[in-house]
Amino acid sequence: MDDTMTRDGARPWATDGSDLAFRRPVVLTARSRTGVVLKKLLPVISIATFLVILEIIGRLELSSVVPPVTEAVGTFFELLEGGHLEQFTVSLQALGMGFGLALVLGLAVGTLTTVSRTLDYVLEPYINGFMSMPTSALIPVLMLIFGLGQTTRVVVVFLYAFFMIVVNTQAGLRQVDPAHAEMARAFGAKGTTYLRFVTIPTALPLILTGLRLGVSRALKGMINSETIISVTGIGALIIRFGRTFDVSGLYAVILIIIVMAVLLTSLIRIVETKTGRWLA
Known part of the structure; x- marks a missing residue:
């Protein structure tokens, strides 16, 4: 029998004992490979072109509010190496503590309100209300309650992220198909087995999306609270x-915020990719 193998090392045929089933080998042409590479390079090309345009505008002094990119990058490294490290540390502490609390409590409340309809009816008006209103409007009130210290920043970051995580956790857990759940229980799936093969595969994508959106909102909360309080931190x-x-x-400070946002969201995307492979 022919031992021809595909590019991935598997034979393009398989036998089931009686009939011969053929599988078409996957072949990437030169044109398709070029298209894949170009799609991956397009974001880099777009950003590089944008930065070159900004550099030209800055060098030619066409606008007083657009400095040369190289000058802004130089200031960026000066801020990192200079005496502003304490400002970044204060901001990162508020971000980490606030988002950490939002993560733990958001997952817990989202799960409990999915399991208990009574608790869901009780908390639903508050969740919908805080999701709809601009959280920055609460910052002056929180300043009156907690003062101008780190506690106010942590609470603001928490409020920005918490409700987003709750809503996405609820949506993920409620997407479990009742037919699949009934079938799994009919085959004896319960406890950790039911959680592993039914609940987590269905809910995890939306939960991780909520975390990614939550960390972005947490970063916004950190900046908004610090720009209003304007005592210490990146906002100051x-x-x-x-x-x-x-x-x-x-x-330069805006560049630091962009780098932080990209790193945090990329980290959660990596977790999404890893968990997707694990669930597959």
Whole structure:
């Protein structure tokens, strides 16, 4: 029998004992490989083109609010190496503590309100209300309650992320198909087995989406609270550079925020990819 193998090392045929079943081998042409590579490079090309345009505008001084990109990047490293490390540490502490609390309590409340309809009816107005209203409107009230210290920042970060995690956890857990659940129980699935093969595969994608959106909102909460309080942290640097018209410093701080956002969301995307392979 022919021992021809496909590119992935598997034979393009398989036998089931009576009939011969053929599988078409997957072959990537040069054109398709070029298309795949181009799709991966398009975001890089787009960003590089945008940065070159900004550099040209800054060098030619076509706009007073657009500095050269190289100057902003230089200020970026100066901020990291200078005496502003304490400002970043304060901001990261508030972000970590607030999002950590939102993660734990958000998953817990989302799960409990899915299991208990009574608890869901009790908390639903509050969840919907806080999801709809602009959380920044609560910052002055929180300042009156907790003062101008780190506690206010942590609470603001928590509120920005908590309800997003709750809503996505509820949506994920409620997507379990009743027919699949009934079939799994008919075959004796219960406890950890039911959780592993029914609940988690269905709910996890939406839960991880909630975490990704939650960490983005947590970062917004950190910046918003610090720009309003404007005592310490990254938000205080934004206010200071804005008041002194230090455009390069302002863009450098914005660049730091963008890097933080990309790193945090990329980390959760990696978790999504790993868990997707595990569930598969």
